[in-house]
Amino acid sequence: MEFEAVIGLEVHAQLLTNTKIFCNCSTKFGNAPNENTCTVCLGLPGALPVLNKKVVDYAMMMALATECKIAPYSIFARKNYFYPDLPKGYQISQFELPIAEHGKVHIDLGDYKKTIGVTRIHMEEDAGKLVHDGVGSDPNSSYVDLNRACVPLIEIVSEPDMRTAQEAVAYLKKIRQVLVYLGVCDGNMDQGSLRCDANISIRPVGQVELGTRSEMKNMNSFKFIEKAIEYEIKRQIHVVKSGEEVVQETRQYDSHKDITLSLRSKEHAHDYRYFPDPDLVPLRIDDAWIEEMRSALCELPDAKVARFVEQYKIPEYDAEVLSSSRSLADYYEETVKHIDAPKAVSNWIMGDILRELKNDKLDINECPITPKMLADMIKLITDGTISSKIAKTVFEEMYTTKKAPKVIVEEKGLVQVTDTGAIEKMINEVIAANPGQLEQYRSGKDRLFGFFVGQVMKASRGKANPKIVNDILRDKLKG
Amino acid sequence: MSITKQEVQYVAKLARLYLDDDQAEVFTEQLDQILGYIDQLNEIDVQNVAATSQSIATENVLRDDVVDNTYDRELSLSNAPLKEDGFFKVPKVIE
Numbered sequence: 353m354e355f356e357a358v359i360g361l362e363v364h365a366q367l368l369t370n371t372k373i374f375c376n377c378s379t380k381f382g383n384a385p386n387e388n389t390c391t392v393c394l395g396l397p398g399a400l401p402v403l404n405k406k407v408v409d410y411a412m413m414m415a416l417a418t419e420c421k422i423a424p425y426s427i428f429a430r431k432n433y434f435y436p437d438l439p440k441g442y443q444i445s446q447f448e449l450p451i452a453e454h455g456k457v458h459i460d461l462g463d464y465k466k467t468i469g470v471t472r473i474h475m476e477e478d479a480g481k482l483v484h485d486g487v488g489s490d491p492n493s494s495y496v497d498l499n500r501a502c503v504p505l506i507e508i509v510s511e512p513d514m515r516t517a518q519e520a521v522a523y524l525k526k527i528r529q530v531l532v533y534l535g536v537c538d539g540n541m542d543q544g545s546l547r548c549d550a551n552i553s554i555r556p557v558g559q560v561e562l563g564t565r566s567e568m569k570n571m572n573s574f575k576f577i578e579k580a581i582e583y584e585i586k587r588q589i590h591v592v593k594s595g596e597e598v599v600q601e602t603r604q605y606d607s608h609k610d611i612t613l614s615l616r617s618k619e620h621a622h623d624y625r626y627f628p629d630p631d632l633v634p635l636r637i638d639d640a641w642i643e644e645m646r647s648a649l650c651e652l653p654d655a656k657v658a659r660f661v662e663q664y665k666i667p668e669y670d671a672e673v674l675s676s677s678r679s680l681a682d683y684y685e686e687t688v689k690h691i692d693a694p695k696a697v698s699n700w701i702m703g704d705i706l707r708e709l710k711n712d713k714l715d716i717n718e719c720p721i722t723p724k725m726l727a728d729m730i731k732l733i734t735d736g737t738i739s740s741k742i743a744k745t746v747f748e749e750m751y752t753t754k755k756a757p758k759v760i761v762e763e764k765g766l767v768q769v770t771d772t773g774a775i776e777k778m779i780n781e782v783i784a785a786n787p788g789q790l791e792q793y794r795s796g797k798d799r800l801f802g803f804f805v806g807q808v809m810k811a812s813r814g815k816a817n818p819k820i821v822n823d824i825l826r827d828k829l830k831g
Numbered sequence: 832m833s834i835t836k837q838e839v840q841y842v843a844k845l846a847r848l849y850l851d852d853d854q855a856e857v858f859t860e861q862l863d864q865i866l867g868y869i870d871q872l873n874e875i876d877v878q879n880v881a882a883t884s885q886s887i888a889t890e891n892v893l894r895d896d897v898v899d900n901t902y903d904r905e906l907s908l909s910n911a912p913l914k915e916d917g918f919f920k921v922p923k924v925i926e
Contacts, residue, residue, distance in 0.1 A: 369896050376899040385917040390902040406896035427884070434847050436921045482924060488915045495918035498907075623845060628884030636890045 354557045355592070357585040358565075359520050359550055360471075360512035363527050364505050365537040366478065366545040367410045373477050373504035374401030374444065374632075381543065385483075385497035393502035395439030401631055403428075407504040408635065410536040411451050411475050412645040414506060417530050417652055418470045420455030422642055428475075428632040431624045436496055437480040445476035445507075447626040451635070457510075457530075458654060459522040460672070468523050469511030478503040506536075512551065512562065517581035521574050524548055529653050533678050541572050550581055553598070554588045563588070564598040568612065571605055580605035584612050656681055664694035673702050680716045683723055690727030693734065700726060704747055720754045721747075729757035741814055742766050770817045772824065775808070778816065779825055782807045793829055804829065833866045834859060 372379055375392035391399035415422050429447035455470030480501035482494045508527060514520045528546055531537040538545050553565035568584060571577045583605070588598050603612040651659070653675050660671035660681075674684045680701070687697045705726070709719060729746055732738045738746060738761060749760045761767055769775060782804060783790055793800040808821050839859045843850045850858065904917060913920035 370898050371896050376894070376897065377902070378898045378900050384904070386907050386919070387904050387917075388900060389904070389907045390900065394907055402892060402894045404896050405893040408893070432845075434845075436919075436924055483918065484923065487918060488920065490915075490920070492923050493913075493915075493920050494922070494924045495915065496921055497918055625845070630884050633885055633887075633889045633892050 353593075355554045355589050356515055356557050357517075357581075357588075358512045358553050358555060358562055359514040359517075359581060361510045361514070361520060361524060362549040362551070363508045363510075363524065364547040364549075365414075365508065365527075365531050365539075367407055367504040367506060367536055368538060369404060369406045369410070369504055371404055371406075372502040373404050373407050373475065374502055377502070379503050383499055385495075386499060388499040389501070393439070393498060395441070395501075401444065401629075403632060403635070404504065407475055408451070408637070409645060409648075410504075410534075411473060411506050412637070412642065413534050413536055413649060414508070414531065415452030415455065415473050416642070416646055416649060417534055418455035418457055418473070418508070418527075420452035420470055420473055422452050422637055423449060424638070425449065425634060425636055426451045427634050428629045429626045430629045431476075431626055433624060435479070436494060437482050437498075437501070439480070439498060439501060443477060443479065444629055444632070446474035448628075450474035451637075457523060457526050459519065459526050461518060461522055466513075466519065468513045468519075471509040471511050473506055473508050476505050476507060477501070478505050512553075517578045517585070520550060520581055521578045524577065525574065526653075529676065533650060533653060535650075541574075544572070547572070548577060550577065550584075552581060552584045552588070554585060554592065563592075564600050566598065566600065566612075567602045569602055569604055569615070576605060576607050579607070579610060580612060583610060587612060650678065660684075664688065664698075666694050666698050670695075670698045670702060673706075674698060677716065683716050683719070686723035687727050690724055691730050691734075693730055696730050696734075697726070700730065700747075704744075708751055720751050725750055725754075725757060732757055732761065736768060736770060736817070737761065738766055738768050739814070739818060741818075742768065745814075766815060768817050769812055769815045770820060772820060775812070775816050775820050776824055776828075778808055778811045779804075779821070779828055782811060783828060790829070801825070801829070833870065834862050 369379060371377060372388075372393055375390050377388045377390050377393055380388065392401055412422055426446060426449045428444050430442040431445045431447070432442040434441055450472045452473040453471065455473070457468045457470060459466050459468060478500050480496055480498040482496055484494050488495050510523065514523060528537075528539045528541075531546070532539040540546065548571055550568040550571065551565045552568060553563035555561065555563045566584060566588070568580055571580050584603065591598050602615045604615050605612050656675040657668065657671040660666060660674060661668055664671075666674075675681045684697060684701055687701070688694050691697065705716075705719060705721065708714075709716060729743060729750065732746070733740055733743050742761075745764075746757050746760050746766060749755065749764070750757055753760070755763075786804070786807065789800050789803060793804070804825055805818070805821060808825065809816055809818070812821075836855050836859045839855050839862060840850060843855070843858075908914045908917070908919065911919050
């Protein structure tokens with residue numbers, strides 16, 4: 353029997369607001385423990401939460417960017433459970449009547465494209481952090497830092513529309529890209545600003561009903577998510593083929609062993625006893641507010657890719673790479689503004705620039721080469737001042753010294769030699785120095801042409817214009 | 832009875848409360864009375880009344896995203912029975 357996997361993702365994104373969702377405390381990361389706390393986020397009796405408008409704005413922006421329908425009326429609910437990182441004994445979230453529903457996200461797998469449904473987006477508060485190791489004097493204690501308690505999150509829940517680990521990763525990458533484009537989340541998975549849970553089940557191909565699912569937690573990189581889902585699919589198929597049944601449970605991925613493990617403590621089903629939070633009044637969103645947010649949206653990745661292909665006539669692949677982040681796309685467009693050579697600019701950015709930045713773990717914003725410098729360098733190639741080979745040298749020099757390309761070319765004497773007299777002189781010298789090769793060439797060993805070109809380029813220290821060298825050399829070698 | 836002793840024990844467990852059998856008996860009886868009292872609301876026809884969890888007809892109470900954290904950390908920690916290095920200290924919890 354053949355099986356297919358059914359995967360749905362729940363993505364938690366921490367919003368880039370200045371203050372927490374229900375109080376005026378700072379959301380700044382890295383402050384001393386419990387420095388960003390007050391009566392509200394400590395959950396002290398009598399303290400009243402007040403909703404941060406920016407959280408609603410950001411949630412609406414993400415909803416619009418994922419083609420969701422924004423609810424004209426939504427409410428907050430209490431999700432009750434006990435854990436030391438949750439001071440109130442409940443998390444304020446949205447349950448019935450979330451802020452947005454029925455959206456979609458388009459993903460591109462290279463060979464095919466697919467649309468993934470977004471079930472809902474809702475707003476909620478984060479919990480605090482429990483520290484077990486490295487602090488305090490007592491190994492039998494846990495230490496609670498509530499700086500993160502009440503920090504705003506949106507949860508984006510997908511439909512179970514994904515069938516492979518690759519589709520799940522493509523979806524998550526797209527969600528992250530859109531969040532970062534909008535500037536509502538920094539997308540940092542290491543620091544937990546973006547977290548992902550996956551619901552996975554399998555069923556025989558052709559069956560409509562869903563199988564029993566397991567929930568995967570603790571996945572903090574694209575690579576781990578892909579591996580964890582792949583492992584989990586294999587595990588479930590193995591369970592079913594051995595005549596057993598998949599049990600509904602939460603599992604955790606162990607990246608060292610590349611397996612998933614049952615989290616026994618969570619085997620009992622949670623009973624969260626959701627009910628509307630009487631401390632928070634309903635949220636009503638009118639069309640004017642929705643339109644205000646719509647006009648605040650930046651150009652989104654899909655639209656940008658389409659525009660780049662149309663406007664700059666570059667391949668879709670180039671457009672996708674260049675649009676992977678807003679800052680990279682801006683860098684590209686700024687460069688193209690200085691020089692009308694869209695494909696050449698794309699090649700330099702996708703090749704040399706991204707390679708160097710990756711090696712140095714730098715963001716495009718930290719690139720030592722400005723768009724103007726890159727454009728000036730490409731200009732030097734197109735106007736024949738330097739060869740593309742020399743350009744590589746100029747590029748490296750520019751990257752390390754941040755000097756203008758013209759300055760580098762002058763200082764290092766890298767100007768391409770286009771003076772036919774000078775080149776001819778060099779050619780004569782090379783031919784004179786290699787009588788043996790000349791004889792062989794003339795007796796039919798055509799391959800040696802390359803040898804002579806190499807010698808001339810070497811003599812000119814790479815500066816001779818290759819086309820002129822070729823033309824004159826071919827003539828001279830004929831004799 | 833509108834609530835059973837098993838239900839009382841279940842709710843107690845969710846609330847992390849330990850009740851012995853006698854206590855569960857007492858609370859079942861008391862909760863039953865409370866639920867019976869609340870149940871009187873079911874006699875009213877609310878078919879044409881919108882559901883609400885508010886007693887005041889207010890919507891959209893929002894604040895601007897401006898930091899105003901004048902709370903002192905020592906004050907935050909002042910009621911905690913156990914604390915250390917600026918952390919609240921609790922019995923070890925590892926999931």
